[in-house]
Amino acid sequence: MAKKQTNLKKRVVRKNIARGIVCISASFNNTNVTVTDEMGNVVCWATAGGLGFKGSKKSTPYAAQQAVESAMIKAKEHGIKEVGIKVQGPGSGRETAIKSVGSVEGIKVLWIKDVTPLPHNGCRPPKRRRV
16 A cells, blocks of 8 residues: 655745845856845845746846846845845846845845955966967
């Protein structure tokens, strides 16, 4: 006799967080948007690829805008009203993502910070190419 499987849905716990941080990672291939609380614990996230954009369309400013709007809708369900923005990476969706966080209804942007890592002449570059 086989066991009957039941589909149990995991209940989403709604947190009551007033302030958060929106971390936007804009690479050349994709845009990741992560919303955290002030301690850095992840509340929700969205990516351009996760929304159904494929290939080179993932790296467009429009895909970044859609990813931000999706993440902010999820974040508002947890009670987030004020956010700071951390931006990382050289992608084309950077500016559009920042603008679309500010345009979301009921969200106030407190600060914007660029946290892209910059080398202080760290690794030695590869030797010169001879052709």
